[in-house]
Each structure stands twice: as structure tokens, then as C-alpha cells.
Amino acid sequence: MASPLAQFEIxxxxxLQVAGYDISFTNSALFMAITVAAIMFFMTVGMRxxxxxxxxxxxxxxMCYEFIANMLHDTAGRDARKYFPxxxxxxxxxxxxxxxxxxxxxxxxxxxHIAVTFAMASFVFxxxxxxxxxxxxxxxxxxxxxxxxPLALMPLLVVIELVSYLSRPISLSVRLFANMVAGxxxxxxxxxxxxxxxxxxxxxxxxxxALTGLELLVACLQAYVFAILTCxxxxxxxxxH
Amino acid sequence: xxxxxxxVFLPQIFWLFVIFGLIYLFIAHSAAPRITQVLExxxxxxxxxxxxxxxxxxxxxxxxxxxxxxLEEARIKATSTITAKREAIKSDVEAExxxxxxxxxxxxxxAEVKIIAAKDKALDEIRVMSVDICKEIIQSVSGLxxxxxxxxxxxxxxxxxxxxxxxx
Numbered sequence: 001m002a003s004p005l006a007q008f009e010i011x012x013x014x015x016l017q018v019a020g021y022d023i024s025f026t027n028s029a030l031f032m033a034i035t036v037a038a039i040m041f042f043m044t045v046g047m048r049x050x051x052x053x054x055x056x057x058x059x060x061x062x063m064c065y066e067f068i069a070n071m072l073h074d075t076a077g078r079d080a081r082k083y084f085p086x087x088x089x090x091x092x093x094x095x096x097x098x099x100x101x102x103x104x105x106x107x108x109x110x111x112x113h114i115a116v117t118f119a120m121a122s123f124v125f126x127x128x129x130x131x132x133x134x135x136x137x138x139x140x141x142x143x144x145x146x147x148x149x150p151l152a153l154m155p156l157l158v159v160i161e162l163v164s165y166l167s168r169p170i171s172l173s174v175r176l177f178a179n180m181v182a183g184x185x186x187x188x189x190x191x192x193x194x195x196x197x198x199x200x201x202x203x204x205x206x207x208x209x210a211l212t213g214l215e216l217l218v219a220c221l222q223a224y225v226f227a228i229l230t231c232x233x234x235x236x237x238x239x240x241h
Numbered sequence: 242x243x244x245x246x247x248x249v250f251l252p253q254i255f256w257l258f259v260i261f262g263l264i265y266l267f268i269a270h271s272a273a274p275r276i277t278q279v280l281e282x283x284x285x286x287x288x289x290x291x292x293x294x295x296x297x298x299x300x301x302x303x304x305x306x307x308x309x310x311x312l313e314e315a316r317i318k319a320t321s322t323i324t325a326k327r328e329a330i331k332s333d334v335e336a337e338x339x340x341x342x343x344x345x346x347x348x349x350x351x352a353e354v355k356i357i358a359a360k361d362k363a364l365d366e367i368r369v370m371s372v373d374i375c376k377e378i379i380q381s382v383s384g385l386x387x388x389x390x391x392x393x394x395x396x397x398x399x400x401x402x403x404x405x406x407x408x409x
Binding site (some may be wrong): 005006008009010012017021022023024025026028029033035038040041043044047050051052054058061062064066084086087088089092093106109112113114115116119120177181 | 242243244245246248249250251252253254255256257258260261263264265267269272273276277278279280282286313329350
């Protein structure tokens with residue numbers, strides 16, 4: 001029987017080399033493409049009528065839009081409005097990736113790869129830092145100086161703040177990666193029990209059913225967490241606490 | 242863990258940026274503006290409907306107020322017309338009553354005058370007749386043939402007293 005970790009294996013579908021770098025089209029890239037196609041389908045078909053009184057599908061699209069728009073407005077304020085398309089894309093991309101990854105047998109969850117989540121988190125981190133410097137210049141370093149703290153503690157506090165700031169991409173990426181890996185591994189392990197236990201397999205099977213529900217929740221929740229943390233970082237960069 | 246194999250990093254990151262860039266462009270330039278437009282259209286429709294409703298309500302309220310005003314005016318006008326008519330009728334009646342009273346008074350006065358005149362005339366006739374009667378009675382009783390003038394004087398004096406009693 002395959003290892004519970006075998007599901008995370010990267011399989012090269014179309015080998016591709018450019019200037020000595022391997023940029024092969026893999027199953028991970030295939031699922032990214034499927035995710036994007038699903039989002040395009042969801043939004044295009046949902047909004048094709050653009051009805052004044054929305055139908056069910058259109059309402060789903062609008063709810064996603066308003067959910068993220070309100071979240072961005074509440075956490076990062078009015079002037080973060082121009083970053084809305086990015087946050088919205090980020091949320092929909094992770095949400096659809098996590099949900100499509102839940103498909104049994106066929107599904108591959110590219111958000112369970114630290115390379116992918118760390119690339120996204122680093123992009124957010126670098127982007128937010130650039131926005132902060134562009135808006136405040138050297139005043140951006142105020143972010144590392146907690147207001148009202150005693151002067152004697154300042155060196156220590158600045159170091160702590162700096163470390164916590166620099167660890168943001170790590171915590172952001174590891175949170176999503178670890179949640180996905182843990183959930184999918186657990187499902188696979190209990191799936192193995194179902195086969196191994198024969199007739200008694202109904203017990204782990206029932207557990208899997210419940211766990212699948214939980215994993216669907218986690219899939220949505222992690223997309224939300226990633227998006228809202230990005231909004232908070234953006235708020236820090238725009239308003240310096 | 243297959244995730245920790247450095248060989249899988251680059252191809253994934255490359256395709257992540259390509260494909261994420263693609264969906265970002267799609268959402269930023271097509272999907273999100275479309276949703277924004279639909280939501281704004283709906284919001285505009287809702288607020289214009291609300292505005293129209295409130296203006297219609299104000300119109301209805303104005304109509305109600307003007308209706309009530311017209312009703313009140315009509316009521317006041319009717320009351321004043323009734324009062325004026327009543328006053329006019331009252332003054333007409335009073336005028337007629339006064340006229341009638343005056344006329345009746347005049348008639349009454351003239352009738353009184355006539356009655357007194359008739360009475361005086363009758364008394365005069367009675368006095369003339371009384372003079373002759375008295376003279377004849379005295380002649381037949383005493384045989385004195387009194388001068389008619391003296392008898393007339395005495396009778397007239399008695400008459401005046403009686404007349405005064407009668408009229409007084």
C-alpha cells in the first residue's frame with residue numbers, strides 16, 4: 001500500500017527546461033490551471049446575466065466579492081481599496097485550490113506544498129514591505145518601535161518586533177501548508193484502516209466522513225486566514241499601527 | 242516528505258507565478274469590475290427607487306394637506322354663508338315687524354281719533370236734544386217758559402262735567 005505521503009508526490013507531465021532551469025509542467029501546475037479555470041468558470045457564468053435581482057449562482061459570486069471587500073475595508077481601511085483585486089484573487093485561488101484538492105482519488109492539493117505557500121507568503125511580505133516604504137519612507141521603521149514602551153526596554157522590544165515581522169512569511173506559509181498536509185495525511189491514514197480492518201472498516205469510514213466535513217471547513221478557513229492576515233499586514237504597512 | 246525535495250520547488254514556483262498572474266489579470270480587469278458594476282447598478286436602482294418612493298410619499302402628503310385645507314375652507318365658507326343668511330333674514334323680519342307695528346299703530350291712532358270724534362258728535366247731538374227736552378220738562382212741570390239760551394248754558398255746564406268724567 002502506498003505511503004500516506006505519496007499523494008503529495010510531484011509528477012512531471014511535460015518536461016521543460018529553459019536555460020538549464022527545470023520548469024516542467026507537473027501535476028501541481030495542472031491543478032493550478034484547473035483551479036484558475038474553475039474560478040473563471042465560476043465568475044464568468046455566475047455574472048453572465050449581471051441581473052439586478054441575482055440568481056443563486058450570481059449571489060454566490062457576489063457574496064465572495066462582498067465578503068472580501070468588507071473584510072479588506074474593515075481591517076485595512078478605505079485606502080486599501082486598490083489592493084482589493086489582489087486580495088480577492090488570493091482568497092479565491094487558495095479557496096478553490098483547497099476545495100478542488102479535496103476531490104477523492106483524483107485531487108492534488110498544491111497548497112500542501114511549502115514551496116507554493118512560501119512563494120505566495122513571500123510575495124505578500126515583500127509587496128507589503130515595499131508598499132510600507134513607498135508610503136512612509138524611513139518612518140516605516142516606526143512599525144518596529146512599540147508606542148509608549150519604556151526607553152530602557154527599547155533595544156529588546158525592537159529586536160522582538162523585527163523578528164516577529166520577519167517571521168511573518170514563515171508563519172503565513174507554514175500555517176496553510178501544515179493544515180493541508182495534516183488533513184490530507186490523516187484522511188489517507190484512516191482510508192488505509194478502512195481497507196485493513198475489513199468489516200470493522202465502517203468505524204474508520206464513519207470517521208473519514210466526519211473528517212471530510214472538517215477538512216472542507218479547514219479548506220475555507222485557511223483561505224480566509226491567509227486573506228485576512230494579508231489584509232492585516234497591509235494595514236500595518238499603510239497605517240503603521 | 243516529497244514537499245522538501247528541492248527539485249520540486251522551481252517548476253512549482255514558476256507555474257504558480259504564471260498561473261496566478263493569469264487569474265489576477267482576469268479578476269482585476271474583467272471579473273471584479275463586472276461585479277462592481279452590477280453591484281453599483283443595483284445600489285443606484287435601490288436608492289433611486291427609495292428616492293422616488295419618498296418623493297411620492299411627500300406628494301401624497303401635500304395632496305392630503307391641501308385636501309384638508311380645502312375642506313376646512315369650505316367649512317368656514319359654509320358657516321359664514323349660513324351666518325350671513327341668518328342675519329339677513331333676521332334683519333328682514335325685524336324690518337317688516339317694525340313696519341307692520343308702525344302701520345298698525347297709525348291705524349290704531351286714526352281709529353281712536355275717529356272714535357273720539359264720533360263720541361263727541363254723539364254727545365253734542367245728545368246735548369242739543371237735552372236742551373229741548375229739559376226746556377219742555379221744566380215748562381210742563383212749572384209752567385215757566387225759560388229762555389232757551391239759559392237752559393243751553395246749564396245743560397252744557399253739566400255735560401262738560403259728565404264728558405270730563407267719561408273721558409277722564
